[in-house]
Amino acid sequence: MIRASHISKQYGDVEAVRDISFEVKEGETLVLLGTSGCGKTTTLKMMNRLIEASSGTIEIDGKDIFTENPEQLRRTIGYVSQNNGLFPHFTVRENIGIVPKLLKWEQSEITRHTDRLLEQLRLPVREFASKYPDELSGGQKQRVAVARALIANPPVLLMDEPFGALDPVTRANLRQEFRELPELKRKTIVLVTHDVQEAFELGDHIAVMDKGRIVQSGTARQLLFNPANSFVSSFFDHQRLFLELNAFTFHDIWDSLPPEKVIGSGAVSADLSLWEGMQQLGAGQTELSVKRENEIRLVSQTLIFQSFNNYKNTR
Amino acid sequence: MTRQQSLWEFVVQQSDKLWSQTVAHVGLTCVSLVIAVMIGLPLGIWIARKDRLAWAVLGIAGVLQTIPSIALLGFLIPALGIGSLPAITALFLYALLPIIRNTYTGIRQVDPAVTEAARALGMNYWQVLFGVELPLALPVILAGVRTAAVINVGVATLAAYIAAGGLGEFIFGGIALNNTNMILAGAIPAALLAILIDQLLALVQKINLRKARLLLVVMPVLMLTLSGFYLIPIADVKLLGGFTPEFMGREDGYLGLKSKYKLNIPTVVISDAVMYKAAFEKKLDVISGYSTDGRLKAYDLITLKDDQHIFPPYYASPLIRREILEKYPELQPAIDQLAGQITDSVMTELNYKVDYLKASPEKVAADFLRSRGLFKEPRNGNKGQVRLGSKIFAEQYILISMYKILIEGNTELKTVSRTGLGGTKICFDALANNEIDMYPEYTGTGLLVILKPTPRQIQEVSSDPEKAFAFVQKEFEKEYRMQWLKPIGFNNAYALMMRKEQAQSLHINTITDLKNYLANDQPPH
Numbered sequence: 001m002i003r004a005s006h007i008s009k010q011y012g013d014v015e016a017v018r019d020i021s022f023e024v025k026e027g028e029t030l031v032l033l034g035t036s037g038c039g040k041t042t043t044l045k046m047m048n049r050l051i052e053a054s055s056g057t058i059e060i061d062g063k064d065i066f067t068e069n070p071e072q073l074r075r076t077i078g079y080v081s082q083n084n085g086l087f088p089h090f091t092v093r094e095n096i097g098i099v100p101k102l103l104k105w106e107q108s109e110i111t112r113h114t115d116r117l118l119e120q121l122r123l124p125v126r127e128f129a130s131k132y133p134d135e136l137s138g139g140q141k142q143r144v145a146v147a148r149a150l151i152a153n154p155p156v157l158l159m160d161e162p163f164g165a166l167d168p169v170t171r172a173n174l175r176q177e178f179r180e181l182p183e184l185k186r187k188t189i190v191l192v193t194h195d196v197q198e199a200f201e202l203g204d205h206i207a208v209m210d211k212g213r214i215v216q217s218g219t220a221r222q223l224l225f226n227p228a229n230s231f232v233s234s235f236f237d238h239q240r241l242f243l244e245l246n247a248f249t250f251h252d253i254w255d256s257l258p259p260e261k262v263i264g265s266g267a268v269s270a271d272l273s274l275w276e277g278m279q280q281l282g283a284g285q286t287e288l289s290v291k292r293e294n295e296i297r298l299v300s301q302t303l304i305f306q307s308f309n310n311y312k313n314t315r
Numbered sequence: 316m317t318r319q320q321s322l323w324e325f326v327v328q329q330s331d332k333l334w335s336q337t338v339a340h341v342g343l344t345c346v347s348l349v350i351a352v353m354i355g356l357p358l359g360i361w362i363a364r365k366d367r368l369a370w371a372v373l374g375i376a377g378v379l380q381t382i383p384s385i386a387l388l389g390f391l392i393p394a395l396g397i398g399s400l401p402a403i404t405a406l407f408l409y410a411l412l413p414i415i416r417n418t419y420t421g422i423r424q425v426d427p428a429v430t431e432a433a434r435a436l437g438m439n440y441w442q443v444l445f446g447v448e449l450p451l452a453l454p455v456i457l458a459g460v461r462t463a464a465v466i467n468v469g470v471a472t473l474a475a476y477i478a479a480g481g482l483g484e485f486i487f488g489g490i491a492l493n494n495t496n497m498i499l500a501g502a503i504p505a506a507l508l509a510i511l512i513d514q515l516l517a518l519v520q521k522i523n524l525r526k527a528r529l530l531l532v533v534m535p536v537l538m539l540t541l542s543g544f545y546l547i548p549i550a551d552v553k554l555l556g557g558f559t560p561e562f563m564g565r566e567d568g569y570l571g572l573k574s575k576y577k578l579n580i581p582t583v584v585i586s587d588a589v590m591y592k593a594a595f596e597k598k599l600d601v602i603s604g605y606s607t608d609g610r611l612k613a614y615d616l617i618t619l620k621d622d623q624h625i626f627p628p629y630y631a632s633p634l635i636r637r638e639i640l641e642k643y644p645e646l647q648p649a650i651d652q653l654a655g656q657i658t659d660s661v662m663t664e665l666n667y668k669v670d671y672l673k674a675s676p677e678k679v680a681a682d683f684l685r686s687r688g689l690f691k692e693p694r695n696g697n698k699g700q701v702r703l704g705s706k707i708f709a710e711q712y713i714l715i716s717m718y719k720i721l722i723e724g725n726t727e728l729k730t731v732s733r734t735g736l737g738g739t740k741i742c743f744d745a746l747a748n749n750e751i752d753m754y755p756e757y758t759g760t761g762l763l764v765i766l767k768p769t770p771r772q773i774q775e776v777s778s779d780p781e782k783a784f785a786f787v788q789k790e791f792e793k794e795y796r797m798q799w800l801k802p803i804g805f806n807n808a809y810a811l812m813m814r815k816e817q818a819q820s821l822h823i824n825t826i827t828d829l830k831n832y833l834a835n836d837q838p839p840h
Binding site for chain 2: 048050071072073074075079081082083084085086087088089098099102145148
């Protein structure tokens with residue numbers, strides 16, 4: 001668990017971060033969302049004391065981080081940055097083994113852990129372990145960076161635009177993979193991004209930041225439908241429809257869909273977001289059967305839109 | 316004339332000297348390089364973190380770099396004396412800039428994302444420095460060391476000027492003695508050494524970046540080993556001789572001292588420019604000076620009597636191209652006005668004024684001519700031009716200033732001065748190649764350095780100044796179409812000198828006394 005209370009950071013007269021407080025529960029992911037220069041990266045780096053806070057307190061699992069030795073502290077916090085920060089003069093295996101080496105693990109133990117993580121991240125050991133970072137693609141480098149952050153099994157993970165330097169396709173794939181990685185399921189994560197879609201996909205809670213403050217924090221839906229001010233709502237404006245369709249599942253509109261008796265094969269789960277439903281329909285299909293327990297609904301694009309609008313209006 | 320010695324024969328004959336000079340050269344280069352790395356590397360790392368200091372440190376190192384090497388040695392002598400200490404200091408200062416600058420650049424160009432990641436993973440300051448920054452900066456740092464090494468191999472030749480040894484002894488000796496073999500015997504190994512060290516470091520630089528960590532250990536060990544050659548202490552000596560490169564290679568110099576007097580004195584090679592001062596400061600005991608040198612008076616030195624006559628007469632005369640005399644017949648009478656005017660003691664006095672009292676040679680020349688009633692205001696004529704050359708020492712500057720006044724005051728000719736033409740070889744070549752028209756030369760130099768007659772001929776002419784002059788005049792006319800005009804009067808011969816007070820306390824008046832003193836009274840071990 002991470003608890004930050006009233007943290008600020010001043011550079012001379014400039015206040016980069018002003019009186020920020022938040023809490024991340026164990027196993028949850030908090031996303032700091034904002035435009036560049038809003039103070040989100042500064043906030044993140046204060047969590048592992050890469051930047052020292054000017055005032056306020058930060059506790060990780062009940063311990064005040066300012067009383068700890070910064071090097072010791074950082075060895076217990078995973079960190080992934082946008083430009084991967086892999087050591088160019090280290091092989092993939094050496095890069096991943098940095099923290100265990102600092103923690104003085106046995107070499108055989110380091111190798112065992114490294115190789116297991118590499119396989120999990122779809123980087124076959126035989127092919128990749130002895131490569132140097134400049135021989136890897138962007139996506140592969142980022143995976144190694146994630147492996148490096150995870151190797152010592154830290155309870156907390158800090159990620160600064162971890163997919164920011166990747167092309168959209170790789171980014172989407174990696175995000176997907178990342179969500180499914182068992183290693184990450186139990187971690188308490190703080191992730192910084194300026195990508196709303198990424199924030200909604202990965203964050204249990206999202207804190208929108210502007211000019212060094214948290215303007216609003218909450219779930220994706222809260223931010224979408226109850227924006228605290230025009231800054232928050234304007235943040236989502238240019239992709240609002242997509243975000244909203246993504247934020248709803250078929251469960252939300254289930255009651256407004258006409259019942260269907262026939263149980264067809266290949267029905268999709270009602271857990272799917274409306275956007276995902278629309279995507280399936282877009283691929284040449286005009287109708288899609290959706291299943292919840294033993295009920296079935298047959299939907300078309302028009303029907304989804306209608307029900308979605310009804311639902312929004314009646315809320 | 317005897318057959319010319321080949322370069323190979325020279326090298327074989329001098330292999331002992333060549334070896335010791337090479338060792339000294341490598342030693343000087345490596346010692347200074349190691350010190351420069353030990354100081355420059357931490358300094359470069361430090362300023363890479365203190366941007367405000369960076370420009371100041373790099374600026375100072377840059378200014379040091381622009382000081383001409385010979386001038387830097389000159390600055391260091393008053394503070395550090397002569398020998399290896401000022402030489403190493405100068406080389407160290409030259410090596411500093413490339414090392415600091417490349418360390419600074421190398422560290423600064425390490426991707427900040429990488430160092431930040433290193434810190435974020437929990438590495439401390441030293442782990443980041445040694446594990447990340449230095450290995451990544453190493454190729455750039457090594458490039459700096461490489462530059463510094465090559466600079467140092469070159470500059471180390473100048474160490475021969477201040478009794479620090481090295482291949483400069485052959486190079487400057489060869490230039491002074493007009494001995495191409497000697498020049499090459501110094502210059503070729505120096506060039507090879509530069510290439511070798513450069514390539515060696517290039518090899519180190521090319522070794523896989525990933526093995527860099529090993530290199531951080533191997534390099535200093537190798538350098539220290541090489542430095543060790545130089546730092547082997549030299550045994551204490553009772554009397555130390557300091558001779559110019561030219562004197563060292565001459566039959567009427569060191570070689571003659573050894574063969575005729577059987578003089579056996581430990582020696583270092585040193586530049587004429589610092590030799591007298593070094594003797595005065597008791598860094599040297601016996602030096603090879605010129606008998607009219609002003610510093611003789613300034614530093615209270617006395618000359619030892621050449622009781623076996625190995626130093627031939629060195630009467631100064633204007634040496635001039637015959638074409639210019641034929642072209643401007645009025646030139647010779649003007650120049651000849653100075654003939655016979657200056658005696659040894661007068662010349663010493665004039666030199667003293669310039670060398671020690673820091674009067675300008677032009678003023679000293681004009682004052683002297685006035686006192687003899689020879690001074691005339693320049694006529695500012697434009698009939699033609701006479702190019703006057705000189706070697707780089709005060710006496711020659713004074714003489715050509717006098718000739719300038721005499722020529723411009725008595726003829727419609729103009730003069731231009733090409734001063735500072737180095738030693739005999741450079742002046743003579745300039746004259747032979749029609750780059751200058753005249754310069755003051757000494758009969759002994761003309762005889763021994765340029766004509767190089769057989770030992771028998773030397774024997775014949777060198778005892779009698781008149782004979783020597785006649786011989787030189789005839790040979791130059793025949794060989795080079797150059798004319799020796801009437802001697803100016805003084806005899807600026809080689810002489811061995813000692814501090815007056817030391818010579819008196821040891822009862823040394825002649826070179827034979829010196830030899831006996833050294834032979835009979837070996838220093839205790």
